Amino acid sequence: MEHRWSKRKLIIMKKSFINFFALLLVIVANTSGFAQKLITKSGNIKFQASMPSYEEVAAESKSVSAVLDQTTGDFASLVLIKGFRFKVALMEEHFNENYMESEKFPKATFKGKIEDFDSSKITNSPKNFTLKGDLTIHGKTKAVSVIVKISKAPNGVNAIGTFEAKPEDFDIEIPSLVRKKIADKIKINYNFLLAK
Amino acid sequence: MKKILVPFCLFLVTLAYSQDDLLKSLDSTQTEESYSTATFKALQLVTLQTTKMPAKKEFYFVVSHRFGTVKDGFDSFFGLDNATTKLGGIYGVTDWLAVSLSRHTLNKMYETGLKYRLARQNDNFPLDIVGYSVADINTFLEKDQYPGLEFKHRMTYVQQLLISRKVSEKFSIELVPSFLHKNLYNPDIERDNQFSFGGGGRYKITKRLSVNLEYMHNFDKPDFYKNPLSVGLDVETGGHVFQLIFTNSQSMSESGYLTNASGDWGKGDFFFGFNLYRVF
Numbered sequence: 232m233e234h235r236w237s238k239r240k241l242i243i244m245k246k247s248f249i250n251f252f253a254l255l256l257v258i259v260a261n262t263s264g265f266a267q268k269l270i271t272k273s274g275n276i277k278f279q280a281s282m283p284s285y286e287e288v289a290a291e292s293k294s295v296s297a298v299l300d301q302t303t304g305d306f307a308s309l310v311l312i313k314g315f316r317f318k319v320a321l322m323e324e325h326f327n328e329n330y331m332e333s334e335k336f337p338k339a340t341f342k343g344k345i346e347d348f349d350s351s352k353i354t355n356s357p358k359n360f361t362l363k364g365d366l367t368i369h370g371k372t373k374a375v376s377v378i379v380k381i382s383k384a385p386n387g388v389n390a391i392g393t394f395e396a397k398p399e400d401f402d403i404e405i406p407s408l409v410r411k412k413i414a415d416k417i418k419i420n421y422n423f424l425l426a427k
Numbered sequence: 428m429k430k431i432l433v434p435f436c437l438f439l440v441t442l443a444y445s446q447d448d449l450l451k452s453l454d455s456t457q458t459e460e461s462y463s464t465a466t467f468k469a470l471q472l473v474t475l476q477t478t479k480m481p482a483k484k485e486f487y488f489v490v491s492h493r494f495g496t497v498k499d500g501f502d503s504f505f506g507l508d509n510a511t512t513k514l515g516g517i518y519g520v521t522d523w524l525a526v527s528l529s530r531h532t533l534n535k536m537y538e539t540g541l542k543y544r545l546a547r548q549n550d551n552f553p554l555d556i557v558g559y560s561v562a563d564i565n566t567f568l569e570k571d572q573y574p575g576l577e578f579k580h581r582m583t584y585v586q587q588l589l590i591s592r593k594v595s596e597k598f599s600i601e602l603v604p605s606f607l608h609k610n611l612y613n614p615d616i617e618r619d620n621q622f623s624f625g626g627g628g629r630y631k632i633t634k635r636l637s638v639n640l641e642y643m644h645n646f647d648k649p650d651f652y653k654n655p656l657s658v659g660l661d662v663e664t665g666g667h668v669f670q671l672i673f674t675n676s677q678s679m680s681e682s683g684y685l686t687n688a689s690g691d692w693g694k695g696d697f698f699f700g701f702n703l704y705r706v707f
Contacts, residue, residue, distance in 0.1 A: 309450065334596055
């Protein structure tokens with residue numbers, strides 16, 4: 232009797248061990264999945280909208296967040312409009328108040344995918360990739376495709392690039408009075424040091 | 428083996444971690460400054476100060492005019508023949524402290540001012556509170572008229588507290604308790620210490636246009652003066668702020684504005700003028 236009982240117990244133990252092992256596998260898979268994500272909270276975005284011989288219209292944010300999933304190439308980025316700093320405080324106020332309406336639309340976002348991303352091919356010299364996705368500024372979303380240069384960095388990768396955006400694509404109104412002082416195409420530079 | 432199915436499904440779900448979730452994961456990384464900005468477009472509501480402060484190292488040049496009374500009609504071209512001028516500058520020492528100096532045609536007045544922020548409206552505090560201290564120096568008074576005149580008699584002091592709230596994107600209000608002390612006064616008709624209370628507000632008609640209104644009630648004024656009531660229109664054009672105003676108090680100095688309102692709106696006796704700001 233006693234012998235049979237312990238045999239049953241053994242089977243139960245064996246089953247729960249398999250379950251436990253499966254669970255462990257899931258946990259390990261998940262955590263290693265998380266480890267594949269590279270993130271920054273201090274990315275840099277600069278934009279330049281100056282016209283020659285007029286007052287400089289440019290600003291920079293040093294607190295841009297971005298995340299890259301190394302396994303899939305999925306990429307997302309977020310910046311607060313109020314975080315952009317101008318040289319002239321009044322220009323910054325007008326940027327927020329009149330152009331970007333940052334109370335209504337506090338952030339600009341991007342979500343997309345780096346095509347054919349393979350982390351094993353990243354080296355110390357920058358390599359060009361195509362980044363495709365949706366750029367949302369001023370509450371308006373537009374599909375974009377830009378070139379991003381990616382190189383190896385300590386504990387992650389460095390992604391930099393430049394692209395242009397038109398204010399009218401994002402319903403950002405520019406009154407005729409200042410039309411000639413602001414460029415038609417805004418040049419945007421970004422620099423993200425993504426790490427584990 | 429059925430039991431393995433559950434964790435296996437879990438595993439699949441985590442693989443489907445999408446770009447949306449990636450973006451959502453960034454939301455928590457950013458915390459926004461909750462300070463209210465642009466409660467008012469300009470440093471002045473109409474003639475009163477607003478709670479707006481110049482930024483650090485920012486210099487504002489201000490030119491203001493108040494013309495003669497509109498009542499005179501074509502005789503003085505609705506007052507435009509009799510312009511009074513204020514020329515001045517305001518400098519932001521820090522983000523919370525500004526100094527100002529101006530010269531006024533009326534009473535050949537020099538005005539020095541100190542403006543300092545005490546509190547800012549944010550998610551945790553409902554009001555902007557700014558202190559404003561003014562010393563007016565009247566250089567129009569002459570020894571021939573007042574043989575005993577000393578320098579101190581030229582001085583008038585005003586202390587104000589500016590309390591504002593940006594109620595909505597378009598609408599902001601301000602309350603202003605104000606205390607004034609004159610070193611030279613005529614005890615038969617006026618008091619040396621005068622207390623006023625009032626305020627005003629602005630309403631944005633468009634992004635770059637707002638209508639402003641302000642009123643101050645002077646509790647210690649002599650009967651023959653009125654309480655200042657003014658209406659203005661802010662026009663913002665890039666680096667300039669242009670304010671068109673109508674008021675029953677011609678003076679642009681704080682003390683003159685509060686105590687010497689001579690116009691009477693009811694009789695069509697008011698003044699046209701403007702404030703022009705240029706930021707450097």
